[in-house]
Amino acid sequence: MNALIEAVRAGKVNDFSSEVIKVYTSSLTQVGDTTLLMVRTTEGKRLIVVGSGELFDQLQGEIVDGEKVAPLTHENRLIINKFLPYTAPQAFGTQVATMGLGDRLGIASPGHIQTIRGKDIRPVLAQQSIRELALTGRTYEDVLDAAAYAVLQEGYTDGYGADGDHLKKEEDIEYALRLGFTMLTLDCSENIDNTIESMSEAEIAAKYEQLPASLRSRYEERYLQTAPNVPGATLAYTAEALKKDVLIYDAAINFMEAIYRKYIVTLDRAVDFEISIDETATPTSPEAHYLVANELRDRGVTIFSMAPRFCGEFQKGIDYIGDIAQFERELASHAAIAVHFEYKLSIHSGSDKFSVFPLIGQYTNGLFHIKTAGTNWLEAVRVVAKVNPTLYRRMHQFALDHFVEATAYYHVTTDIKAIVPLSDVSDAQLPDYMEENNARQLLHITYGLLLQAKNEDGSRTFADEFFQTLADQEDTFAEGLRHHIGRHLELLGK
Numbered sequence: 001m002n003a004l005i006e007a008v009r010a011g012k013v014n015d016f017s018s019e020v021i022k023v024y025t026s027s028l029t030q031v032g033d034t035t036l037l038m039v040r041t042t043e044g045k046r047l048i049v050v051g052s053g054e055l056f057d058q059l060q061g062e063i064v065d066g067e068k069v070a071p072l073t074h075e076n077r078l079i080i081n082k083f084l085p086y087t088a089p090q091a092f093g094t095q096v097a098t099m100g101l102g103d104r105l106g107i108a109s110p111g112h113i114q115t116i117r118g119k120d121i122r123p124v125l126a127q128q129s130i131r132e133l134a135l136t137g138r139t140y141e142d143v144l145d146a147a148a149y150a151v152l153q154e155g156y157t158d159g160y161g162a163d164g165d166h167l168k169k170e171e172d173i174e175y176a177l178r179l180g181f182t183m184l185t186l187d188c189s190e191n192i193d194n195t196i197e198s199m200s201e202a203e204i205a206a207k208y209e210q211l212p213a214s215l216r217s218r219y220e221e222r223y224l225q226t227a228p229n230v231p232g233a234t235l236a237y238t239a240e241a242l243k244k245d246v247l248i249y250d251a252a253i254n255f256m257e258a259i260y261r262k263y264i265v266t267l268d269r270a271v272d273f274e275i276s277i278d279e280t281a282t283p284t285s286p287e288a289h290y291l292v293a294n295e296l297r298d299r300g301v302t303i304f305s306m307a308p309r310f311c312g313e314f315q316k317g318i319d320y321i322g323d324i325a326q327f328e329r330e331l332a333s334h335a336a337i338a339v340h341f342e343y344k345l346s347i348h349s350g351s352d353k354f355s356v357f358p359l360i361g362q363y364t365n366g367l368f369h370i371k372t373a374g375t376n377w378l379e380a381v382r383v384v385a386k387v388n389p390t391l392y393r394r395m396h397q398f399a400l401d402h403f404v405e406a407t408a409y410y411h412v413t414t415d416i417k418a419i420v421p422l423s424d425v426s427d428a429q430l431p432d433y434m435e436e437n438n439a440r441q442l443l444h445i446t447y448g449l450l451l452q453a454k455n456e457d458g459s460r461t462f463a464d465e466f467f468q469t470l471a472d473q474e475d476t477f478a479e480g481l482r483h484h485i486g487r488h489l490e491l492l493g494k
Contacts, residue, residue, distance in 0.1 A: 001021070003018075005064060021041055024038040029152070031053070032055065033052045035049075036048070036152070037050075045149070046069050046070060048067065051067075058079045059079055077144070090160070093304070095367070097121040098123070098369045101485070102374075103373075104132055105470070109150030110154055120366070122159060124162065125147040132373070135447065137451065141179065163185055167185065168189070182272060185274040191254075194281040196244050196247045232332060233290070234286065260301045275303050278314075279309070279348075289337050296341075308334055315441070316374050319352055319353055332363050335364045344367055350371050358491055372485070377443075379434075380466075391462065396443070399450065400419075419436070
């Protein structure tokens with residue numbers, strides 16, 4: 001370590017070599033009289049802090065040869081955010097394409113940054129839902145810390161976002177915003193009535209009549225008497241469809257407005273406010289999308305993006321399932337509505353939807369928000385399959401044994417019987433599982449169970465060896481992400 005410190009002092013970091021210390025040269029940063037450098041030692045990643053000044057004094061660490069070796073703690077991250085503002089998240093607004101790159105493991109962001117650097121799109125590196133936190137045993141502090149340190153490691157100064165993803169409860173919204181998250185995805189699924197879709201016309205009419213007459217007349221006057229004029233969108237309201245839309249979405253619109261007034265308007269900083277109406281049993285027709293957007297505008301609610309539930313299926317970790325011609329027709333209207341109301345169209349569960357990426361890029365004119373997460377975990381699993389076949393086999397079998405349990409969290413159409421048995425697959429063939437949809441979904445939805453699994457003595461069944469494998473193979477993991485996420489960006493036109 002002393003030799004490295006001397007190299008930093010002398011400005012000769014590029015000349016330093018060691019078998020036990022990895023130097024991230026892109027992290028070399030000067031702040032006044034303080035020099036920062038991130039390295040990885042046998043004990044994990046550390047910051048070498050050399051020099052003097054306020055930053056040097058404030059960072060907590062061990063004194064070595066008169067300088068500091070600082071751990072990547074939450075407290076040190078907050079200090080670095082103050083001195084290097086680009087390491088703190090920011091809001092991006094509606095004039096640049098954005099990509100949510102949910103990093104469930106806290107180790108994928110360097111690869112994400114390498115992939116997205118120099119592209120006409122900005123990364124939302126810190127993107128997690130409360131469900132994902134529960135399944136991985138992490139906190140929002142952990143998520144922000146990992147993203148900020150990755151930005152420092154890669155020397156990335158173009159900005160990144162932090163998304164409190166799919167939040168439903170006010171305490172979770174308060175938690176994310178208090179920590180400085182710069183994007184809030186409001187999940188309205190619990191305020192959307194999914195029972196309406198299966199009702200008969202008579203049942204719908206009867207339920208609709210129970211609504212206040214003033215509410216019914218207002219909707220009818222706004223959507224039946226005058227046809228909306230949205231260039232590029234095909235919108236045709238009928239009395240029957242309007243009744244369904246009002247019953248499905250009116251309470252959700254009230255919820256959106258209430259959260260906006262209580263949490264977004266009152267903030268003293270910019271936040272990208274996204275509306276999610278996608279995690280429902282009800283596909284969002286263009287008419288329903290327009291209705292929700294129009295009501296929000298008339299109530300003075302400004303949003304960053306909206307995520308409808310598209311026709312077909314956007315299942316986790318695999319390509320689009322459905323009629324692509326129908327998807328294109330409806331996408332054209334959804335994209336036109338977003339342009340009309342001056343926000344971005346958001347695509348959730350956007351990982352691996354290769355067949356429709358070109359259409360998304362085309363109809364949004366390259367201005368969209370798209371979310372990925374699980375595909376990054378699968379790239380980590382692919383690395384394990386390549387270099388640690390024994391661990392992969394144990395994980396695969398555990399996933400098979402616990403698959404039904406995992407389906408409580410995710411909707412998939414996985415055919416377990418179609419997955420080639422482990423006994424029929426050589427070690428060299430194990431990575432091929434990541435090319436088969438059923439196996440991808442098997443590993444995709446069981447990530448939380450795998451990461452949290454414990455042995456009888458309380459030790460972690462897979463996680464410790466998994467993370468050590470990925471640490472040893474971090475360049476391989478980053479390369480896999482550059483290839484896989486890079487393919488997403490290329491097909492999206494970025």
